[in-house]
Amino acid sequence: MEENKTxxxxxxxxxxxxxxxxxxxxxxxxxxxxxxxxxALNGFRLGGFKLGFWFAQQGSIYVFVVLIFVYVRLMNKLDKKYGYDE
Incomplete structure (x- = not known):
């Protein structure tokens, strides 16, 4: 029982x-x-928009979605490592 808690x-x-x-x-x-x-980023352009504006409007959303997939993958590996997978 103590081993499971650890x-x-x-x-x-x-x-x-x-x-x-x-x-x-x-x-x-x-x-x-x-x-x-x-x-500083507004000196660059991405798709016709200033890069700072693009990150504020869309870039952070895209990064968040990618991070969700990364988290799912990491958690699947973690579940297997500790034997919590199905």
Whole structure:
């Protein structure tokens, strides 16, 4: 029983690590590229739009969707590692 608690604790700790990393990436892209560094990025264009504006409007959404798929893949590997897969 104690071994299951330890494994569950390790599983949750690794899950939180993944969440922290992925949410940090999303924060940097959405807040950093869309707001903080928008003026510097506006010197470049993507699809006819200034890059800072593009990140603020669409780029952060695209990155968030990609991060969801990355999270699913990481969690599938984590489930297999700890024996929580079906």
């Amino acid at each position: 494994r569950a604790h390790q599983y949750w700790k690794e899950n939180l690590k993944y969440l922290g990393i992925l949410l940090s990436i999303w924060f940097l892209v959405s807040y950093g590229a869309g707001i903080l560094f928008a003026d």
